[in-house]
Amino acid sequence: MPELPEVETVRAGLERHVLGRTIATAAVLNPRAVRRDPTGPAGFTAAMTGRTFTRAERRGKYMWFAMQYLPGGQPTGMGGSRPPSPPAPDVGADGPDRKNRDLVRPASTDDGSADECDEALLVHLGMSGQLLVGEPDRPLSSHVRARFTFADGGDDLRFTDQRTFGHLMVAPLVPAITSLPGESDRAGVDLVPEPISHIAPDPLEPAFDPAAFAARLARRKTGIKRALLDQSLISGIGNIYADEALWRAKLHWARPTETLRRAEVSRLLEAVTDVLSEALKAGGTSFDAQYVNVNGESGYFDVSLNAYGRQGEPCARCGAPIRRDAFMNRSAFSCPRCQPRPRNGHW
């Protein structure tokens, strides 16, 4: 299933394939795909039609594509089978060029003022979601939940999702709220979709603040794995990478957060970053130019897993058989020797 590395691979692929292109038609084939969009399928398709993708961004497992109405952005039937290389405006690494802001659909605020109202297509792939780019007339698989065609007549974009945990929505962009009072606010400057403004930066983005993470972690009263899975504390980590990071850091998954020493938090953070980086490296190598693939089965399995799913197999470090514990109606895999349980309540 798509996790942060796979999502980043998809984001990067779509950045190349859809930026600068204008939506001609949008179709929702399964309403569940847009269940989080307050305007429903009709509102969603209406909001997408005629818009041009201007940026492709990601935080944790969410990605979003900023959209604008550009003048002359809605011609149809141009007949070109392939878009020219996208102009890709506003894709600066930082300090995005906002000169086109005034072209955005004017917001109808109460006092009538023309508020800025950037919006984005927000995407979560869930367990089985994929965003595929390809020939518009290729067969429509039964799992396609939404489809977008472009005004240039080139490749279309399809959201497929077998298990329908993923979703799409159009959402306004707002300043991210990622800091608490007294913490560094350097993470709070980015524009993020409003529904995910509460989500913390992921460890691979510049806005991530290790000190702020450590401080917030210390205030939690829960197990470390549960904390790692809490997207409002640190984003982008799922069950698989949580187990892998804890194995690397030699920490038991149930370790109470308030008992973690400073050095252990650093070790854990380093393990998390390493695991995600390595997985990204492995997952980012395999998609071709025509087909933005997020096939989960070929994604993270390329990464060498030391704990997750290896129940009974010898630990790569010490040889003890990896154990599986029930955790949140799921599993937690760990090495009983490298990641010992507490003795007499002492960690």
Place this chain on the structure above:
DNA sequence: ATGAGGACCTGCTCGC
């Protein structure tokens, strides 16, 4: 406010 647990969904695997 905060933590814990269930619901959501569907394809696959397992056991009877």
Place this chain on the structure above:
DNA sequence: TGCGAGCAGGTCCTCA
């Protein structure tokens, strides 16, 4: 062979 139970996963919602 057929069928049901169990499992997997992330996020949102509800309850304590």
